[in-house]
Amino acid sequence: MELDDAYANGAYIPGAADYPAKWASLAHAFRADNLCELDLPYGESPRQRFDMFHPPRLAKGVVIFVHGGYWLNFDKSYWSHLAAGPLAHGWCVAMPSYDLCPDVRIGQIGQQVGQAIETVAARTAGPIRLCGHSAGGQLVARHAHADRVEKVVPISPVADLAPLMKTSMNRDLQIDADEAQAESPVHRPPPACPVTVWVGADERPVFLEQAQALTDAWGCAQVVAPGLHHFNVVEALADPQSPLTKALVS
Numbered sequence: 001m002e003l004d005d006a007y008a009n010g011a012y013i014p015g016a017a018d019y020p021a022k023w024a025s026l027a028h029a030f031r032a033d034n035l036c037e038l039d040l041p042y043g044e045s046p047r048q049r050f051d052m053f054h055p056p057r058l059a060k061g062v063v064i065f066v067h068g069g070y071w072l073n074f075d076k077s078y079w080s081h082l083a084a085g086p087l088a089h090g091w092c093v094a095m096p097s098y099d100l101c102p103d104v105r106i107g108q109i110g111q112q113v114g115q116a117i118e119t120v121a122a123r124t125a126g127p128i129r130l131c132g133h134s135a136g137g138q139l140v141a142r143h144a145h146a147d148r149v150e151k152v153v154p155i156s157p158v159a160d161l162a163p164l165m166k167t168s169m170n171r172d173l174q175i176d177a178d179e180a181q182a183e184s185p186v187h188r189p190p191p192a193c194p195v196t197v198w199v200g201a202d203e204r205p206v207f208l209e210q211a212q213a214l215t216d217a218w219g220c221a222q223v224v225a226p227g228l229h230h231f232n233v234v235e236a237l238a239d240p241q242s243p244l245t246k247a248l249v250s
Contacts, residue, residue: 063131154185155199
């Protein structure tokens with residue numbers, strides 16, 4: 001369809017097909033070597049589970065990371081290693097999965113993520129910081145007003161869903177005008193907490209536009225990370241000293 005190429009990340013990233021296996025391998029090794037609780041339930045379906053990673057000392061609070069995949073792909077098991085950065089700074093990290101389209105609508109996924117945030121909040125103390133990548137960026141921005149949330153970092157967020165109605169993905173996403181209006185963060189009021197929109201300088205132009213749209217709508221900070229594309233911009237969370245990690249936990 002009209003915007004298929006615009007939103008096709010993998011076609012423009014060298015070695016794109018190798019990334020999921022790499023992420024899964026790194027995540028598996030990280031779970032084996034770190035203190036964690038796995039597959040904790042927050043809802044009824046098999047995918048409504050989250051993993052919790054704990055620092056070796058009393059946590060400063062909890063970072064909740066929500067994965068991307070255009071609401072169609074992946075689960076929490078691919079991203080465990082991204083907890084390394086916040087953990088090194090003394091933060092607990094929770095990573096939920098959620099049901100995927102077309103089994104559910106994006107609005108229902110948003111409700112599930114809201115329930116995951118509430119469940120994590122009920123079993124932790126201290127502030128909550130939200131971080132999500134791509135579709136996960138939309139999901140955390142959508143919940144920027146939740147109780148105890150003191151900072152939000154959407155990475156390469158899909159902040160306006162309307163353009164996706166002009167892609168072939170919409171056969172499964174089933175976005176209509178009403179859902180695009182209700183679920184797009186650009187149409188929501190800005191939260192009281194600080195927000196930093198993070199995006200790679202080498203991403204597809206539409207993702208730079210999406211990041212700018214949210215920045216403009218909310219009047220928030222934005223960082224365009226040089227030399228990074230849609231698949232590797234999020235990997236900086238695994239580095240405790242990366243600017244992305246420091247922006248999230250500082």
